């Protein structure tokens with residue numbers, strides 16, 4: 001698979017409004033554009049979150065900051081009123097955990113999907129110094 005990372009600044013960020021969409025094909029094309037923008041933003045978010053892990057005294061899952069995560073969701077909630085804070089919190093939990101996993105994987109250099117629980121099952125820590 002070829003990597004096709006988009007610059008978030010170059011993604012379509014103004015897809016048609018729902019009331020401007022008349023056909024299934026238009027709706028799916030709009031969703032595809034939105035998903036491309038989301039993917040580019042998620043990729044950039046993960047890269048920035050990885051920087052934070054290197055800057056914090058304790059990074060990675062060990063340095064998880066629930067209060068910061070709550071504030072992120074609270075700030076986003078007014079922007080996504082139809083989802084509501086509870087669903088948004090679920091989405092952001094997955095986004096944040098995926099970023100932490102990707103950062104951990106990049107630092108350990110294993111190149112594999114890293115499940116924080118899988119490491120404890122095998123008794124092998126990906127990188128004992130990660131995030132410290």
Ligand SMILES: C=C(O[C@@H]1C=C(C(=O)O)C=C[C@H]1O)C(=O)O
Nearest residue numbers: 049052064065066068069096099
């Ligand atoms: C990025 C940080 O580390 C973790 C990841 C977060 C995120 O992806 O937004 C938020 C809080 C922390 O659990 C941070 O502390 O800011």
